[in-house]
Amino acid sequence: MPRRFWGVRRLIRMPLAEGGEQYSIWVGLIYIFNLIVGTGALTLPAAFARAGWSLSTISVVFLAFLSFMNATYVIETMACANAVFKWKRLQTIKRDSIQDHDHDSEEESQQRSFGDMEEPLVCGDSIPSRYYSLDRRIELGEMANLFLSRTGRTMFFVLICVYLYGDLSIYSAAVAKSVMDVVCSSIPSNVTNPKEWDELPCFNSTTAATYTRLQVYRIALLTFVGAMGPFVFFNVQKTKYLQLFTSGMRWLAFTIMISLAIHLLVGRGPQGSPPAFDVTGLPTLFGACVYSFMCHHSLPGLISPIRGKNRLGLHLALDYTLITIFYLLLAFTGAFAFAHLSDLYTLNFVPTDNENIFLEVVEYFLALFPVFTLSTSFPIIAITLRNNLQSLFLDTSRIESYNFVLRKLLFPIVTVAPPLLLTYYLEDIGVLIEFTGSYAGTGIQYLIPTFLVVSARRHCNNLLGLGVVNKYKSPFSHMAWAVFVLLWSLMCVILVSVNISEKNS
Template sequence: MVRRRWSVRKFLKMPLAEAGDQYSIWVGLIYIFNLIVGTGALTLPAAFARAGWGLSTISLVFLAFMSFMNATYVIETMACANAVFKWKRLQFIKRSSVQDEEHSEEDQASVHEELEDPLVCGDSIPSRYYSLDKRIELGEMANLFLSKSGRTMFYCTLCVYLYGDLSIYSAAVAKSLMDVVCSTIPSNMTNTTDWDAMPCFNVTSSEAGVYTRLDCYRVALLTFFAAMGPFVFFNVQKTKYLQLFTSGMRWLAFAIMITMAIHLLIKHGPQGRPPAFDFTGMPTLFGACVYSFMCHHSLPGLISPIRGKGYLGLHLALDYLLISIFYLLLAFTGAFAFAQLSDLYTLNFVPTDNENVFLEIVEYFLALFPVFTLSTSFPIIAITLRNNLQSMFLDTSRLETYNFVLRKMLFPVVAVVPPLLLTYFLEDISVLIKFTGSYAGTGIQYLIPTFLVLSARRHCTNLLGLGVVNKYKSPFSNVAWAVFVLLWSFVCIILVSVNMLERNPRH
């Protein structure tokens, strides 16, 4: 009986969220901004120029709206999951208090103080069951609300996407560092074999101790994992100062590109003449910007530590608005400032006058842009993958009962080692990029949030009743919006498939 009383009291006082390492809403928005704005933004100017500035503007704003809608679905589902856990907690205490008369009044009074609204309340009274205090990853939400087949599809899609993202990020950072360290590739060296065997520095192959570009790539890759890998063993809050530092570097890089493009426009006038509408460029435009707003897989881990979530939806909308304006400014200035645009926008800023020290510094700084952007996203995505792997194989409601190695060591290693091995032995991951960023990305951004929120609403209505109001309910709660998202998902898959066929025509 003593042990029973101890377990009830421990369960009652168990915090729903980690008390320490919280941050303000503005820091949380910086985290989300860093996660969304990556190297994908560098492909937007060329895509704008091909599809036309009018069509591109409409498409980007529409995709931002679709991404925001599904982000609100993730937030609503997370609040529903918190409500389910609180309801189960109350039921556990009620059952236990029957066998523990001595502590029943104290326990139940404490619970009802936390959840003082009844199970059925007026429409104007928000329920305290619904909150965002406890971090509940997408995997836990899938375990709560989806069927067995739905959970299987969810974990397959999530793991493919997150493992693919980590591989893409690590390879991009390593290649960027290699390009900065090594000498420029001669124009006649284009195939993969030549790239692997080329010396990193301008020395003859007969000299002793020659390092190839592949050697430099692998050293840079191992250095990157050694620097970023340890963050995976902690929570996302531990990356706060890394986020703030690289966010400053990211803003500086974008500001340099926008400022230089505006300077060229003022000095030489518009060199680019993009049309207003060119629907033949639509598949390319779609492939460039549909996933420029991807953040849904990591939202739970970024939102739960925020202090003061009362106006979270409004702040998130402002974040999306800022990112959209940022994208449009970058794309418009680039599309009109340059007659010819490289697929990777930073390549348009390679200086022609090597005696100009300032331009030389700019060249190296922009060449390191992927390092600044992806180094902040890598720990967040790896931590998200680690947490969801735990949800797949462990009971997260009693996570502390597992041994230390299983709980703290195994899953971080499982999250980072496969991408390391893949990118170490296979530096060309273009096929992985296409599959990960298209089909799996469509599932993560559109399909999974929609199915989760529909199931969560039905589950919470059956559990708590119609009168319990979710104050974090999406403003797009009408079922017609969900149907629209599902239809749009199929359009996405068609457009992505067309884009891939255009880039890989049959010979």
């Protein structure tokens, strides 16, 4: 056999996984756990208390199930995309080998290629297929380009951009409010209406400059965006050690918050008395839960390096179960331990005049926790948004052909300016969470995975045949599940829209 054909055979055997270190299924689940349990969980206790502990418990469990179901849709679609790329690659190799080796008949070349790579495309019986794999990392944007129409691709990029704009707005407001609460004096106990807090003087001292809490918030916001915003003009990569640092800080903070809430419950008894059911708080809870369970846009990058993915669905279900229990523990302890819950849970642990130095240090750490973690994430989210905006409006295959002002100045400014202007005049994190989670979050977590998986199944069945089985197929593969997700998403968007319109009327 010619030497060139042996090179082709070796190329066929080469895995499609991208370079990089692989890790075990348990390490991958820890990464997914850390991805889901982020800053969105800090908004859950307040929303939990507003909707009522019983209704909220049912809602959290139900929305966790929906999030898991759509995560399996992303996995199935990723396997379909891998199959399409492998099929196209094999066809190219076959054509090249046939052209380069005229002495081999077309039938013999095909048999060699398929013998080394895969079983026939259309089989009489359903058998597992090596076409379907999760070796190659294929992001949601690539899946959208592969399986969705032009309208669907535009819808995807619009949704992801709106969601990332919401992320940047929430990050900016959370950091600014945290700094304000640390810098300013504590709120008097006789002020219970949150709308009155902004007009209070930041400092109780008569010798200090007269600044209101709102003014200090805006100064902190401008400082934060001024410090973090310039990174959007460059390409900044989050390092492994930075991820480990922020993950450690996050887990330390969550553990302290749960422990302190339990300590307060044991020491002084329940201070909060949330109702069992309050339907008016459901839209806010829905937005908080969608935001808290969001991981779908980053799943491909975490799943592809995992070794041994045969029981990935089962392990992912275990991960979601643990996350749901963790969220309920955080929300239950917070809802009953505090009489008034801030939209950002860490603000309930603002520093006080405490004789215990250790406890005071802990309070300062919790109050500044969003500043530590969100400051490291803000540049990454901003750069991701900038790249998606460029993909939506420019031809990325010839990005260097556009002028310098458009590439290097306009898109970074368009990325940072809207969140700054929005949070300058709207510091209510609850409203931001409700809008981002209920609209853009619904699209990214529910609609996009459902449309992708339905289109991917049809595409792969036409390309490979019905007999080639996708071993990563979602257990919720019946079309009724997809229809249910779409109807549920539509109903939730309508309910949230009605609730927002009633608040504004």
